[in-house]
Amino acid sequence: xxxxxxLGLQDAASPLMEELLHFHDHALMIITLxxxxxxxxxxxxxxxxxxxxxxxxxxxxxxxxxxLPAIILVLIALxxxxxxxxxxEINDPHLTIKAMGHQWYWSYEYTDYEDLGFDSYMxxxxxxxxxxxxxxxxxxxxxxxxxxxxxxxxxxEDVLHSWAVPSLGVKMDAVPxxxxxxxxxxxxxxxxxxxxxxxxxxxxxxxxxxxxAVPLEHFENWSSLMLEDA
Amino acid sequence: MSDAIGxxxxxxxxxxxxxxFPNTNQTRNCFQNYLDFHRCNKALxxxxxxxxxxxxxxxxxxxxxxxxxxAKWDEQMENGNFPGKI
Numbered sequence: 001x002x003x004x005x006x007l008g009l010q011d012a013a014s015p016l017m018e019e020l021l022h023f024h025d026h027a028l029m030i031i032t033l034x035x036x037x038x039x040x041x042x043x044x045x046x047x048x049x050x051x052x053x054x055x056x057x058x059x060x061x062x063x064x065x066x067x068l069p070a071i072i073l074v075l076i077a078l079x080x081x082x083x084x085x086x087x088x089e090i091n092d093p094h095l096t097i098k099a100m101g102h103q104w105y106w107s108y109e110y111t112d113y114e115d116l117g118f119d120s121y122m123x124x125x126x127x128x129x130x131x132x133x134x135x136x137x138x139x140x141x142x143x144x145x146x147x148x149x150x151x152x153x154x155x156x157e158d159v160l161h162s163w164a165v166p167s168l169g170v171k172m173d174a175v176p177x178x179x180x181x182x183x184x185x186x187x188x189x190x191x192x193x194x195x196x197x198x199x200x201x202x203x204x205x206x207x208x209x210x211x212x213a214v215p216l217e218h219f220e221n222w223s224s225l226m227l228e229d230a
Numbered sequence: 231m232s233d234a235i236g237x238x239x240x241x242x243x244x245x246x247x248x249x250x251f252p253n254t255n256q257t258r259n260c261f262q263n264y265l266d267f268h269r270c271n272k273a274l275x276x277x278x279x280x281x282x283x284x285x286x287x288x289x290x291x292x293x294x295x296x297x298x299x300x301a302k303w304d305e306q307m308e309n310g311n312f313p314g315k316i
Contacts (some may be wrong), residue, residue: 090252096244096293110246112293153243153256155296172254179257179294 017169104203148156162197186213
């Protein structure tokens with residue numbers, strides 16, 4: 001989850017998010033260096049005591065400040081396109097889960113074998129136990145097996161919503177009457193939080209998403225228990 | 231039922247990648263498998279053959295389609311006003 005006053009991205013929990021995070025760091029480093037360099041040049045030129053300030057031309061520096069930016073752009077574009085194509089790789093999922101957006105909660109359906117479905121409401125602030133996160137916890141989490149390719153089909157039953165989990169690098173609009181596919185792998189066990197990302201009415205900020213990645217045996221036990229409770 | 235399709239159904243894990251629907255929008259994938267299940271049932275029953283191979287389409291549409299959509303379509307089929315061509 002995001003910490004208070006956090007500026008950067010959350011720790012990655014999927015391989016794609018790791019790639020995105022590294023690319024973000026790479027691009028941010030480049031633009032920080034460029035900005036620092038430009039600031040230095042500006043300060044130097046403003047504080048210099050030179051009299052000959054009206055330079056008419058210089059072929060050499062013109063070449064440098066054309067070629068160097070072109071090279072920098074290529075160094076940004078190549079990793080960017082690589083990730084763009086990685087996102088479109090064909091997946092072979094082990095499990096399909098449907099995430100349906102409602103006003104104002106999510107419901108999850110696991111129907112590959114049995115018909116398991118349940119609703120996931122935010123835990124109200126007054127019902128939180130110590131250590132739980134305000135506006136992020138849900139009564140039922142979407143449990144998935146760790147290190148398994150998962151396909152999530154996102155849709156909505158009323159208005160537009162959006163299913164997002166930043167640490168997994170996932171965001172997909174929930175459109176009524178449409179089934180949007182997103183795939184990911186949770187590379188490590190853990191609990192990952194997200195929030196509805198499309199304005200959907202009064203309680204848009206109060207319908208969080210909680211994904212819990214556990215080892216496969218734990219997932220099988222959990223799904224058996226959930227089916228019994230249903 | 232042929233061995234190949236029987237094996238596929240027995241080892242079913244989840245709906246596999248379908249090259250007819252390679253993109254994000256899987257709405258048609260869900261609907262097409264629902265249609266194909268009912269068409270398969272109708273075609274095989276008409277020829278007095280075993281409808282067991284049709285189970286593949288049922289497993290796929292159950293994996294992909296939201297239960298509310300399936301419930302609505304099943305009700306429409308019962309009432310005779312399902313919009314798809316079976």
